[in-house]
Amino acid sequence: MKSDPHLYGLMAEFASPDMLLAATQRACDEGYRRVDAYTPYPVEGLDEALRFRRTWVPPLVLAGGVIGAVSGFALQYYVSVIAYPLNVGGRPLNSWPMFVPVIFEMTILVAALFAVFGMLALNGLPMPYHSVFNVPRFAMATRDRFFLVIQARDPKFDPDATRRFLESLGAQGVSDVPQ
Numbered sequence: 001m002k003s004d005p006h007l008y009g010l011m012a013e014f015a016s017p018d019m020l021l022a023a024t025q026r027a028c029d030e031g032y033r034r035v036d037a038y039t040p041y042p043v044e045g046l047d048e049a050l051r052f053r054r055t056w057v058p059p060l061v062l063a064g065g066v067i068g069a070v071s072g073f074a075l076q077y078y079v080s081v082i083a084y085p086l087n088v089g090g091r092p093l094n095s096w097p098m099f100v101p102v103i104f105e106m107t108i109l110v111a112a113l114f115a116v117f118g119m120l121a122l123n124g125l126p127m128p129y130h131s132v133f134n135v136p137r138f139a140m141a142t143r144d145r146f147f148l149v150i151q152a153r154d155p156k157f158d159p160d161a162t163r164r165f166l167e168s169l170g171a172q173g174v175s176d177v178p179q
Helices: 017-029 046-050 057-083 096-122 136-142 159-168
Strands: 007-014 035-038 146-151 173-178
Touching (some): 007 159
Antiparallel strands (some): 035 146
16 A cells, blocks of 8 residues: 655654563564654663664775775875975984874874765764654653654555554554655
8 A cells, every 4th residue: 555645754752661662673573664763861772772783984994094095105105206206314214114104193093084974974864853743742852752754655655554553552542644
């Protein structure tokens, strides 16, 4: 059944983190994949219950580190060997041991930049607006309520069946989340 194109998903409200954790586990066990949870503080085990996929941040940081190291070496090689070669005390122009501090610093700098900007890009940040802000009760997510959202893009999403499923989990209320 095709869902309403103006519907982001369904939001269930829970009073305790244990209820949210059990509901999230059950939703994922039932086959829902586009599930997200919102809590006022970190809940132990929620990330495992949501079954977060592998992140691309570590490979991005590695790529940034390699790019930083290679560019640090290339910059010093160019300056010392090609652009302005100075023979000081008979040492070779490509004296790589003296390049190590700059290579190290460039590796750390570029890896850190890739980590920060990669994390922001992969998380879709900055995000000043999100559809869940359209639900008035969602303001309680910063105080004492716990919310589980199943998105309408989920392949298993059916508005009526999903609403009945969320209500069967012991939710205090189930709300439509408009786009």
